Amino acid sequence: MTDLVQHAKGLADSARDALLKTLMSVPDEKLTWSPSATARSALGIAAHAGVSNRAFAGIIRGKGMPDLPMDELVQQMVAAEAAITSREQAVGLIQQTTAAVHAALDALTPELVSSLVETPMMTQPMTLFMVLPGIHMYAHAAQIDYVETVWGDMESHI
Numbered sequence: 148m149t150d151l152v153q154h155a156k157g158l159a160d161s162a163r164d165a166l167l168k169t170l171m172s173v174p175d176e177k178l179t180w181s182p183s184a185t186a187r188s189a190l191g192i193a194a195h196a197g198v199s200n201r202a203f204a205g206i207i208r209g210k211g212m213p214d215l216p217m218d219e220l221v222q223q224m225v226a227a228e229a230a231i232t233s234r235e236q237a238v239g240l241i242q243q244t245t246a247a248v249h250a251a252l253d254a255l256t257p258e259l260v261s262s263l264v265e266t267p268m269m270t271q272p273m274t275l276f277m278v279l280p281g282i283h284m285y286a287h288a289a290q291i292d293y294v295e296t297v298w299g300d301m302e303s304h305i
Contacts, residue, residue, distance in 0.1 A: 151260065151277060152252045158281030159252075163245045165305045166196055166288040167238060172304035173295065178234060182297045189291045193241060194231035196287040198224055200244030203280045206266070207251035207273070209259050217267045241284075248280045 173189040181188040187195065202224070206212065213220060231237050255277075262273045288305050295304065 151274065152255060155252050155277040155281065156249050158278055159245055159248050159284070160281075162281040162284035162288065163241055166193065166284045166291070167241060169288045169291045169295075169304040170234065170237065172300075172302075173234075173291065175234075177295075177298060180294075180298070182294065186294075187290075189294055190231065190234065190237055191228060192287050192290050192294070193234075193237040194228040195224075196284050197231070197237060197240030197244050198227045199283055200241070200248055200280050201227075203276065203283070204244065204247040204251040206264055206276050207248065207259075208254060209262075211264070212266050220267070245280070245284075252277060 170189060170193045178190045179188045181191070202212065213223075215223070231240060255273075260273055260277075263270055264273055264276050285305075292303055292305050295302075
């Protein structure tokens with residue numbers, strides 16, 4: 148189990164670093180810019196990743212997701228993301244919630260590692276949720292990198 152935990156923590160750290168690196172490459176004047184009214188800005192993407200990490204840590208700790216209707220859960224996440232209004236807040240949230248993921252991974256029991264996790268969106272093995280914070284942050288780092296190409300920055304920042 149220790150190897151699985153170390154792998155998951157390493158993936159989360161590597162993805163956090165990629166996410167923060169690409170977020171830091173966004174010019175201040177472009178931080179809240181989005182390509183359309185329905186698209187997230189770089190800041191919004193980073194806030195989403197940080198808020199999601201908090202949820203992932205709860206799932207990994209075996210607490211599951213809050214027992215709320217899906218629309219209320221989404222509203223809570225959207226509100227938490229909207230509360231992040233600066234690069235510094237986003238960076239702090241990502242660092243804090245990645246540390247929470249680490250703590251949750253360190254506290255895993257063999258029973259939790261071998262469990263199935265049920266969420267409103269899917270039922271999957273805990274081993275998937277162990278690596279999901281890293282996968283999720285890498286995906287969002289790539290989104291920020293793509294948003295940068297829309298305004299002409301063709302350099303990869305991941």
